[in-house]
């Protein structure tokens with residue numbers, strides 16, 4: 317059995333196979349496990365998640381229990397967001413207007429998706445009034461890393477509604493690394509081609525060729541769409557279309573230290589702002605009670621900032637803090653680190669969301685292909701797409717299918733999602 321990619325999905329799959337007493341080869345292109353969940357402690361001297369930071373409920377409950385079982389501290393984060401309007405905190409009426417507008421946008425997209433109209437989410441919105449730009453940000457770039465012109469109404473409507481969130485004090489990436497600790501992982505080994513032509517599946521890597529009866533491909537669809545991992549023969553349209561039209565959006569953290577809490581914000585508080593146009597963002601304050609804050613950007617803006625020289629992120633941060641909290645608010649900024657997930661060669665983006673018209677393509681991605689090839693990863697989960705728990709569940713699903721195949725059931729048993 318060969319598993320390609322040691323992110324959440326590949327790790328979950330390998331753990332299931334190990335539990336069942338099966339041998340496996342887990343190949344990872346980079347020098348570490350975790351993929352888009354990675355905790356750094358060197359940048360700021362406290363755990364900082366460069367990728368996934370929050371576990372959304374209810375879908376994340378099982379993964380949270382697993383991490384708690386490994387000794388990780390997983391508290392809830394504050395549920396209500398604060399709202400700022402050009403230098404001052406919003407009053408209750410304005411806050412209700414903001415929340416109501418975002419809900420109206422969300423409901424319009426879901427209604428279109430539920431009725432099967434697979435359009436760009438931006439096309440189905442009613443007139444949203446004063447908080448229109450903020451509602452676009454909250455439902456698009458902030459939720460899935462894409463502006464609403466690139467979001468399928470059907471895909472959006474199938475996403476599980478989020479009711480609260482948890483965080484991991486030691487870092488979600490650290491939790492994932494611990495869950496991978498008992499596994500044998502072959503690092504620095506990038507798969508380039510998977511051949512289904514012979515009796516065994518053959519995987520060509522930068523360090524030679526390996527073979528297995530079954531393969532689980534747990535790499536982001538962006539890597540396959542970019543031609544970095546090819547299939548021989550090429551995948552039929554049913555799967556190829558999903559892998560090319562369920563694309564990764566852009567989402568980044570511009571993390572920074574601001575000692576002494578001059579903005580007067582609570583630990584892990586989410587702050588939203590009244591946006592004027594596309595240059596919208598949110599702030600996650602004082603991560604874990606520390607002096608580290610994170611300005612959250614997504615969609616085209618995140619892509620543009622990642623394409624620009626690193627100094628652009630700092631300049632953007634200063635401009636944003638000055639606009640939202642007044643002159644002088646940015647004066648105490650210390651260390652700044654901006655992630656650039658669209659530039660990571662084995663991610664090429666942040667989280668998946670189907671393009672308009674491709675909202676029904678995910679389902680095929682959890683099928684058994686040619687009797688012995690399985691796909692895993694957040695992009696293959698119909699309701700928890702874009703999330704770490706979705707990736708985890710997809711890995712467990714793929715492992716269950718692989719075990720069924722090895723037991724003689726070429727259909728991979730009943731697919732569990």
Ligand SMILES: Cc1cc2nc3c(=O)[nH]c(=O)nc-3n(C[C@H](O)[C@H](O)[C@H](O)COP(=O)(O)OP(=O)(O)OC[C@H]3O[C@@H](n4cnc5c(N)ncnc54)[C@H](O)[C@@H]3O)c2cc1C
Nearest residue numbers: 321323324325345351352368369370507693694703704707
């Ligand atoms: C900035 C950011 C913020 C996020 N915030 C959240 C959040 O708050 N909550 C949440 O639930 N989710 C969040 N996510 C999404 C979450 O991180 C992902 O959904 C999840 O980690 C994806 O796991 P995966 O296993 O599907 O893919 P990945 O984590 O991408 O793992 C794939 C692995 O395959 C490896 N690989 C790629 N190509 C090859 C190859 N050719 N050969 C061998 N190995 C290869 C990669 O190096 C990687 O290790 C965020 C993501 C980002 C980037």
